[in-house]
Amino acid sequence: MNARTPQSPEAAPRHRSTSLVIAGSLMLLAALLRANPWFGSANTAWPWEILLESRSPLLTANWSLWLGSGLLAVVLGLWGTQRWRGVLLGAAALVLLFTCYSGLAGLMIEGHSASLLAGASLLLAGFMLQAAKRARAAASALSATGALLAVWALACAFDYGAGVAPRSQLVLLSGDMLARLTGGDVVLERVNYDDDLASYGALLLACLVGLLGLLRVRGTLAGGIGLALVLLFFLVPPVAAYVRALGVEGFDALTLAKHASQVLIPAGLSLALLSAAVLADLAYAAQERA
Amino acid sequence: MSRPWNLAAPAPRPGLGGPAWDAPPAAEPEQALPGWPTRVGFALAGLLVLGVMFANFNPSFGYFQQKRGFEARRWPWELFQGRDGPVLSWLPPQAFLIAMTLSGLALVLCAFLQPSRTRAGLALTAFVLTAGTLIASPGEYLIVTGGSVAFALLAAGVLCAAARPCPAGAVRLVCASGLAVLIFAFLPLHDAQPAEDDPLASRPYRSLATQTLEELSNVLSEHPPEVMGNDGKAQAVSLLDWARGNLITLPMLLGLLVAVLVLLGLGRPWAPLAMGLLLLTAVLGPAWDHATRQLQEARFALSHTVDGALSSADALATFARNFSEALLTVLRVAMLPLALGLAEFLRADRRPAA
Numbered sequence: 001m002n003a004r005t006p007q008s009p010e011a012a013p014r015h016r017s018t019s020l021v022i023a024g025s026l027m028l029l030a031a032l033l034r035a036n037p038w039f040g041s042a043n044t045a046w047p048w049e050i051l052l053e054s055r056s057p058l059l060t061a062n063w064s065l066w067l068g069s070g071l072l073a074v075v076l077g078l079w080g081t082q083r084w085r086g087v088l089l090g091a092a093a094l095v096l097l098f099t100c101y102s103g104l105a106g107l108m109i110e111g112h113s114a115s116l117l118a119g120a121s122l123l124l125a126g127f128m129l130q131a132a133k134r135a136r137a138a139a140s141a142l143s144a145t146g147a148l149l150a151v152w153a154l155a156c157a158f159d160y161g162a163g164v165a166p167r168s169q170l171v172l173l174s175g176d177m178l179a180r181l182t183g184g185d186v187v188l189e190r191v192n193y194d195d196d197l198a199s200y201g202a203l204l205l206a207c208l209v210g211l212l213g214l215l216r217v218r219g220t221l222a223g224g225i226g227l228a229l230v231l232l233f234f235l236v237p238p239v240a241a242y243v244r245a246l247g248v249e250g251f252d253a254l255t256l257a258k259h260a261s262q263v264l265i266p267a268g269l270s271l272a273l274l275s276a277a278v279l280a281d282l283a284y285a286a287q288e289r290a
Numbered sequence: 291m292s293r294p295w296n297l298a299a300p301a302p303r304p305g306l307g308g309p310a311w312d313a314p315p316a317a318e319p320e321q322a323l324p325g326w327p328t329r330v331g332f333a334l335a336g337l338l339v340l341g342v343m344f345a346n347f348n349p350s351f352g353y354f355q356q357k358r359g360f361e362a363r364r365w366p367w368e369l370f371q372g373r374d375g376p377v378l379s380w381l382p383p384q385a386f387l388i389a390m391t392l393s394g395l396a397l398v399l400c401a402f403l404q405p406s407r408t409r410a411g412l413a414l415t416a417f418v419l420t421a422g423t424l425i426a427s428p429g430e431y432l433i434v435t436g437g438s439v440a441f442a443l444l445a446a447g448v449l450c451a452a453a454r455p456c457p458a459g460a461v462r463l464v465c466a467s468g469l470a471v472l473i474f475a476f477l478p479l480h481d482a483q484p485a486e487d488d489p490l491a492s493r494p495y496r497s498l499a500t501q502t503l504e505e506l507s508n509v510l511s512e513h514p515p516e517v518m519g520n521d522g523k524a525q526a527v528s529l530l531d532w533a534r535g536n537l538i539t540l541p542m543l544l545g546l547l548v549a550v551l552v553l554l555g556l557g558r559p560w561a562p563l564a565m566g567l568l569l570l571t572a573v574l575g576p577a578w579d580h581a582t583r584q585l586q587e588a589r590f591a592l593s594h595t596v597d598g599a600l601s602s603a604d605a606l607a608t609f610a611r612n613f614s615e616a617l618l619t620v621l622r623v624a625m626l627p628l629a630l631g632l633a634e635f636l637r638a639d640r641r642p643a644a
Contacts, residue, residue, distance in 0.1 A: 094470045166381055
């Protein structure tokens with residue numbers, strides 16, 4: 001995950017962070033997929049044109065923060081010192097986590113609640129460290145905290161259906177997953193409900209792997225499995241939707257851009273990856289110093 | 291042993307005083323967080339969380355999700371009692387009750403524990419439980435909620451960075467959270483008008499900080515704005531009124547000032563005390579102000595009816611309900627556990643393992 005660059009002993013430690021570079025690149029890619037003159041999924045102007053022409057300060061601030069954080073993550077991931085990049089990118093990720101939930105912000109996260117996204121980010125950070133065999137204690141702490149937060153967020157998210165008692169998403173999804181696995185009947189809550197079941201199933205399995213870290217069941221394999229499961233959580237619904245669209249309409253750049261930007265921005269994958277990369281970088285830096 | 295909670299920070303360098311990170315670490319005795327203020331902080335945080343829980347569920351004025359039809363006018367333990375015996379169900383009242391009870395009890399327990407990583411872990415778990423329950427839908431107060439979280443992190447950083455020796459990561463936490471507080475303070479607030487009216491219409495820039503400063507300049511001008519008092523007469527807005535109306539933003543801006551002084555090495559020994567007071571102001575101030583205003587309004591409204599006056603019990607219920615509601619808004623009730631727990635983690639890292 002991190003590759004050390006040779007330095008003189010006096011210089012601040014300088015590490016390339018592949019995860020930061022990937023997260024930053026995906027943020028920039030997401031912005032370009034969402035706004036470009038050819039196949040922009042939401043806007044036919046370039047992101048910088050949106051910035052120049054926007055008359056809403058909140059929209060300007062949100063786009064600036066998004067693009068600035070992406071660019072900064074790539075630059076600091078490649079050449080930055082560990083000493084200060086966590087400060088800058090940590091602050092940016094915290095602000096983005098809150099602003100991206102505003103409907104007027106332009107780059108809105110719609111797929112998951114803030115606490116679920118925070119839990120998924122912690123899980124990702126823990127699994128990244130586990131997979132890279134870095135900062136083992138920190139990796140376990142991060143993935144276990146993320147698992148607790150994600151499970152608690154699902155348990156406390158209630159569906160208020162008309163005429164029925166509110167149902168916890170955790171109870172509902174677990175019951176339906178079990179019914180699907182045992183061949184029982186499932187009341188389809190919404191269109192493509194099976195995609196959601198698969199996605200949340202992956203997240204719950206990832207939480208289980210995260211909690212197993214507390215019992216010292218950890219390592220490269222556990223980290224890799226956990227990482228894949230969290231990525232499945234984000235990727236399953238949009239990829240399944242894209243495959244269905246591909247069968248009906250055939251390949252189309254606009255459809256591809258739409259689905260790719262869907263997973264990167266509204267589903268929250270870019271922001272979760274950035275937060276996770278920053279957390280992993282901070283934990284790794286602490287371990288290096290210790 | 292690796293130290294996961296240790297945010298990245300430069301190793302302390304030998305120096306001749308100056309900035310916080312220049313303190314020579316080896317020559318001085320280790321300092322824990324101040325003893326009794328921390329205990330009082332944990333106890334207060336626990337009591338606030340438990341108080342919020344009892345304000346939501348009690349036979350007198352319990353109000354938990356009344357609009358959705360829940361019967362909240364009963365004691366918390368009655369939620370688990372049916373006509374035919376104990377009832378186990380997982381509904382919003384039970385989820386809220388369990389989160390608040392566990393968090394509150396954990397924080398009260400923290401007040402009796404010695405400074406340790408266990409205590410820090412308990413406090414942070416209480417924060418995760420509370421925030422996980424409350425932040426599920428942050429709603430319209432996103433910027434202020436984010437500002438509260440960032441300010442709690444800033445408080446944790448300052449509480450540690452001003453101590454000697456400066457724990458690893460504290461300075462960096464002050465910088466990161468200070469930057470976040472600054473961004474939140476100047477981030478444009480939500481537009482009052484919905485976007486459907488005219489998406490291209492130019493909207494004026496408004497932020498927490500500019501709004502506060504603009505109001506201050508108006509109050510200090512020759513013709514300060516006037517508001518209608520309870521007696522029906524117009525009154526000029528005073529500096530105290532301005533401060534009361536900005537009890538969310540003022541601690542954030544003053545906290546930034548304290549953080550800058552700490553980073554310049556001017557923060558000892560007053561900075562933790564000042565930051566503690568600012569944190570308490572940010573947590574309790576807006577809630578107190580909101581509750582007293584609501585009480586005054588209720589008294590005023592009732593004085594124009596046949597009943598005439600608010601009984602002491604009703605006044606207390608009105609105050610407690612509004613105080614509790616304001617504590618739940620923008621995660622205010624979770625700020626103390628976050629700040630104290632994180633500060634404890636950073637400090638615990640500097641103490642030799644028992």
